[in-house]
Amino acid sequence: xxxxxxxxxxxxxxxDNVNTDIIIPFRFKARTNDPVEMAKYAMYGFDPEFYKKVKxxxxxxxxxxxxxxxxxxxxxxxxxxxxxxxxVAESFARIFYRNSFAIGLPALxxxxxxxxxxxxxxxxxxxxxxxxxxxxxxRVFQALKVPGFLxxxxxxxxxxxxxxxxxxxxxxxxxxxxxxx
Amino acid sequence: xxxxxxxxxxxxxxxxxxxxxxxxxxxxxxxxxxTVLPVDMAMAQDxxxxxxxxxxxxxxxxxxxxxxxxHLVIDHTYPAADEKVAKLHILMRAxxxxxxxxxxxxxxxxxxxxxxxxxxxxxxxxxxxxxxxGGAVGAFATGVGSSEMAGLWATGKLWVRVPETxxxxxxxxxxxxxxxxxxxxxxxxxxxxxxxxxMSLEWKGPAVRTLxxxxxxxxxxxxxxxxxxxxxxxxxxxxxxxxxxxGRESIQEVHAxxxxxxxxxxxxxxxxxxxxxxxxxxxxKVKSVDELEGTPIDQSFIGSSTxxxxxxxxxxxxxxKGHRVKTGSRCIVxxxxxxxxxxxxxxxxxxxxxxxxxxxxxxxxGACVGTxxxxxxxxxxxxxxxxxxxxxxxxxxxxxxxxxxPATCAASAIEGKIADPRKYL
Numbered sequence: 050x051x052x053x054x055x056x057x058x059x060x061x062x063x064x065d066n067v068n069t070d071i072i073i074p075f076r077f078k079a080r081t082n083d084p085v086e087m088a089k090y091a092m093y094g095f096d097p098e099f100y101k102k103v104k105x106x107x108x109x110x111x112x113x114x115x116x117x118x119x120x121x122x123x124x125x126x127x128x129x130x131x132x133x134x135x136x137v138a139e140s141f142a143r144i145f146y147r148n149s150f151a152i153g154l155p156a157l158x159x160x161x162x163x164x165x166x167x168x169x170x171x172x173x174x175x176x177x178x179x180x181x182x183x184x185x186x187x188r189v190f191q192a193l194k195v196p197g198f199l200x201x202x203x204x205x206x207x208x209x210x211x212x213x214x215x216x217x218x219x220x221x222x223x224x225x226x227x228x229x230x
Numbered sequence: 231x232x233x234x235x236x237x238x239x240x241x242x243x244x245x246x247x248x249x250x251x252x253x254x255x256x257x258x259x260x261x262x263x264x265t266v267l268p269v270d271m272a273m274a275q276d277x278x279x280x281x282x283x284x285x286x287x288x289x290x291x292x293x294x295x296x297x298x299x300x301h302l303v304i305d306h307t308y309p310a311a312d313e314k315v316a317k318l319h320i321l322m323r324a325x326x327x328x329x330x331x332x333x334x335x336x337x338x339x340x341x342x343x344x345x346x347x348x349x350x351x352x353x354x355x356x357x358x359x360x361x362x363x364g365g366a367v368g369a370f371a372t373g374v375g376s377s378e379m380a381g382l383w384a385t386g387k388l389w390v391r392v393p394e395t396x397x398x399x400x401x402x403x404x405x406x407x408x409x410x411x412x413x414x415x416x417x418x419x420x421x422x423x424x425x426x427x428x429m430s431l432e433w434k435g436p437a438v439r440t441l442x443x444x445x446x447x448x449x450x451x452x453x454x455x456x457x458x459x460x461x462x463x464x465x466x467x468x469x470x471x472x473x474x475x476x477g478r479e480s481i482q483e484v485h486a487x488x489x490x491x492x493x494x495x496x497x498x499x500x501x502x503x504x505x506x507x508x509x510x511x512x513x514x515k516v517k518s519v520d521e522l523e524g525t526p527i528d529q530s531f532i533g534s535s536t537x538x539x540x541x542x543x544x545x546x547x548x549x550x551k552g553h554r555v556k557t558g559s560r561c562i563v564x565x566x567x568x569x570x571x572x573x574x575x576x577x578x579x580x581x582x583x584x585x586x587x588x589x590x591x592x593x594x595x596g597a598c599v600g601t602x603x604x605x606x607x608x609x610x611x612x613x614x615x616x617x618x619x620x621x622x623x624x625x626x627x628x629x630x631x632x633x634x635x636p637a638t639c640a641a642s643a644i645e646g647k648i649a650d651p652r653k654y655l
Contacts, residue, residue: 066423066512070620074627075599079277079307080314082284082321094622114424117457118620120359122281122375142457143428144359148375196264198389208377212289218381220266220389 052155052204054177056134058106059169065112069124069145071095072116078123087123088130103131108172111138112163116145122152129154135174137162137181137192150199153207157181157192165190176204198223239487242395243462244430246484247370251353261394266387271347271354273301274379275339276308277599278357280318281376283325286383293329295386300331301347303339306595311602337567337593340364340535344447345569349473350465351482355382360535360617363451365462366443367469368484372459393428393459394493399435402501407652409545410445411537411615411635414452415506417498419516427457429493432486437500438463443472444539452536452617455513505638505651510619510630519638522648529612530643532636533564534598537615540573542636547579549640549654550586556646561588562604564596588643600624613642
């Protein structure tokens with residue numbers, strides 16, 4: 050399941066510090082191992098009906114520290130299986146960020162982005178050149194760079210797909226690299 | 231291990247461990263560089279382990295790298311609260327049996343590992359954000375998610391980014407009624423809930439030696455609430471004594487260099503701290519107890535990996551002794567491990583809790599995660615010694631959670647409203 054270079058969709062705009070208990074409360078995620086079931090509780094802390102309102106290919110734009118708190122991978126999984134194609138945020142909490150690449154959910158850090166996008170505005174996320182385009186005026190926002198091995202991992206759909214295809218994990222051949230390589 | 235890196239005065243704790251242990255390296259690495267670390271120990275619990283198992287099986291890897299280094303811990307919802315949870319626990323037990331990995335039931339993972347396995351200098355990855363508790367005894371311990379845990383089970387390695395480091399100098403002595411939990415709550419309030427995101431914290435200064443191992447564990451554990459990757463107390467005489475007492479003497483001491491580069495340095499004078507309380511919704515909305523005194527509560531929870539140790543239960547019992555939990559409110563006391571539970575039974579603490587009208591439970595994460603043993607209903611208010619007060623954390627979305635030390639939670643239980651513990655000490 051390779052992720053295409055460009056993802057166009059409408060943006061749900063969220064505030065700073067959206068934590069993992071808001072994204073999927075513990076009591077729901079602790080009772081299932083099924084991503085489709087997890088998706089029913091995506092963003093439950095803000096809107097228990099979110100999964101009925103979200104459309105396939107929608108995007109997220111958020112403020113600072115998106116995904117703070119727990120290590121629960123069920124958080125990016127719920128967002129992905131609810132139909133969200135990519136998350137753009139001013140910054141991500143460390144474990145949520147790692148998890149997003151590990152499960153194949155594009156996560157782009159774009160400082161200042163939350164003030165530039167209105168609720169349900171159309172955007173185009175480019176996961177090849179790692180940028181976000183605002184379609185109303187064509188303005189392009191460059192995301193902070195991430196190492197190539199992580200972008201490849203994400204494009205290939207995450208660790209399960211990657212391992213099935215290559216029979217190796219992305220870090221097994223990794224040489225020490227600058228974070229911005 | 232490279233002697234050169236170990237004695238290099240220009241490197242932080244994290245830079246030293248990564249420099250010494252990183253694959254095909256053995257040279258110092260700078261913050262921002264990414265490399266691969268061989269891992270000494272891996273842990274997953276019952277809310278991350280089942281997904282890791284599913285992922286591991288979907289990958290079709292077959293075998294784990296070293297069963298003796300892999301721990302599966304059933305702690306978050308133990309014993310199972312319902313059939314759905316039980317199904318995931320069964321999956322963990324079957325995986326443990328099939329692969330021969332270690333299975334632990336009914337102690338909180340971080341406390342169990344500290345009591346039995348963690349040693350200074352160890353590289354520990356856990357599928358639980360509070361794994362950074364291991365830093366209390368000088369371990370390189372941090373959290374990851376389920377898929378990466380599955381990949382770690384397969385390879386024994388994982389990629390890491392070298393973190394920047396924040397130094398926290400602590401001086402002075404706590405006033406009466408003020409504890410390690412108040413120190414870390416105050417610090418989170420100072421730097422904010424992402425003030426340590428991606429970073430390593432190093433706790434330094436003359437007051438470190440006055441903090442017990444349990445107090446250091448509280449601080450390292452709860453440091454996660456500012457987003458950090460590591461929270462380190464270097465090995466000192468107290469750590470050495472602790473490892474002698476538990477019979478784990480093979481330890482690798484790593485000390486940050488005297489000329490290491492820090493992104494930031496904070497000073498905290500312990501004598502200036504008050505009993506601190508975080509208001510509902512965000513861990514960094516921290517106030518001193520007098521600003522919130524009198525706020526009515528429905529429930530007080532004393533427990534969790536942050537504050538469910540012997541010293542926490544001792545102070546809670548001291549406050550509750552001779553008092554009753556306020557009629558109409560509940561007090562739940564949950565030890566962090568079977569060892570703590572047994573201590574509480576053998577030393578009269580459990581009796582004090584029961585006589586006061588509190589509920590004394592088995593060791594588990596329990597009410598902290600709102601699945602059993604104290605979930606909150608609509609609009610209920612709880613004061614809790616657990617790490618998080620996020621919306622919906624302990625149950626209903628409309629419920630409110632205040633965070634405080636076990637002492638403040640115990641005093642509040644007596645009054646049925648937020649109370650200053652000092653009047654009971």
